[in-house]
Amino acid sequence: MFKLKGNNVKLIELISLKVIIVAAFFVFSLFTFGFITREVIYKNEKAFDASVSSFFVSFASDGMLQVMKFLTFFGTIQFLLPAYAILVAYFIIKKQYRRAVDISIVAISSSVFMFGLKDFFHRERPELPIVRSFTYSFPSGHALCSFIFCSVLIYLIDDSGLRYLWKWVFSILLLLLSFTIGISRIILKMHYATDVIAGFCLGVVWVILSFWILKRVNYHNIFGKKKTSNDI
Numbered sequence: 353m354f355k356l357k358g359n360n361v362k363l364i365e366l367i368s369l370k371v372i373i374v375a376a377f378f379v380f381s382l383f384t385f386g387f388i389t390r391e392v393i394y395k396n397e398k399a400f401d402a403s404v405s406s407f408f409v410s411f412a413s414d415g416m417l418q419v420m421k422f423l424t425f426f427g428t429i430q431f432l433l434p435a436y437a438i439l440v441a442y443f444i445i446k447k448q449y450r451r452a453v454d455i456s457i458v459a460i461s462s463s464v465f466m467f468g469l470k471d472f473f474h475r476e477r478p479e480l481p482i483v484r485s486f487t488y489s490f491p492s493g494h495a496l497c498s499f500i501f502c503s504v505l506i507y508l509i510d511d512s513g514l515r516y517l518w519k520w521v522f523s524i525l526l527l528l529l530s531f532t533i534g535i536s537r538i539i540l541k542m543h544y545a546t547d548v549i550a551g552f553c554l555g556v557v558w559v560i561l562s563f564w565i566l567k568r569v570n571y572h573n574i575f576g577k578k579k580t581s582n583d584i
Contacts, residue, residue: 374560381556384549385491392546393473393490404538404545405478412539420536427494427533432459432501439504454566455504462500462558466493469554478541492543495534495551496558502526503559530555 391397412420425431436459443452467487475490487493506523514522534552537543543551 377556378560381553385553385557388546388550388553389473392544393475401544401546405541408535408539416539420539423529423532424494424536424540424542426529427498427537429463429497432497435501439508457566458500458504458559458562461562462497462555465554465558466491466496466551475544475547478544489543490547490550491554492534492537492547492551494537494543495530495548496555498530498533499552499555500559502530503555507563 392401436455439455440452443449443455469491470488470493473490474488477489506526509519509522509526512519531552534548537548538545
């Protein structure tokens with residue numbers, strides 16, 4: 353009979369645990385988004401959003417508002433579009449075409465997905481926003497798109513030659529940046545708290561789904577080579 357060696361067994365157990373954790377995040381995020389949608393869109397529940405808004409307004413000084421206006425910029429299309437373009441151009445120059453295409457697909461698909469949901473749900477933004485916007489509120493595009501962009505960077509960092517400690521440091525900082533961008537949207541009265549939470553939930557779902565699909569796409573006929581470790 354074929355027997356697995358100790359190291360192989362540990363590797364299989366580690367992979368299985370990773371799959372379980374990722375699947376749990378996917379299901380939890382999808383369930384949370386569905387729950388929020390039912391409560392705030394179809395039942396028009398506002399108590400939670402009102403409580404969170406009151407909490408942040410209570411200590412939102414002029415200085416903090418300026419900081420939030422600065423941070424919220426990193427979730428705008430004016431920042432993300434050039435940032436993605438730089439990433440794609442870098443990998444094209446490095447002749448890592450598969451990775452350049454994968455990043456482009458994630459960027460474009462997430463944006464189309466986000467705008468499509470906004471138009472579908474038609475939720476109006478909070479009254480008297482500090483920064484004016486003319487799109488719908490649900491879900492938060494800043495939360496969704498910044499989380500996805502930071503997740504792409506985290507993946508690239510994890511696949512780099514950096515020391516393990518620095519990979520963790522940069523990954524945590526990127527996640528904190530994404531979460532802070534989401535909070536800035538609430539403080540600036542651009543979004544309800546549930547918009548932001550829903551955006552993050554969809555970000556998790558879209559990252560997991562996109563990476564899973566792209567891992568299984570065969571680009572052999574496009575680039576004339578097999579999938580490599582440079583794939584997302």
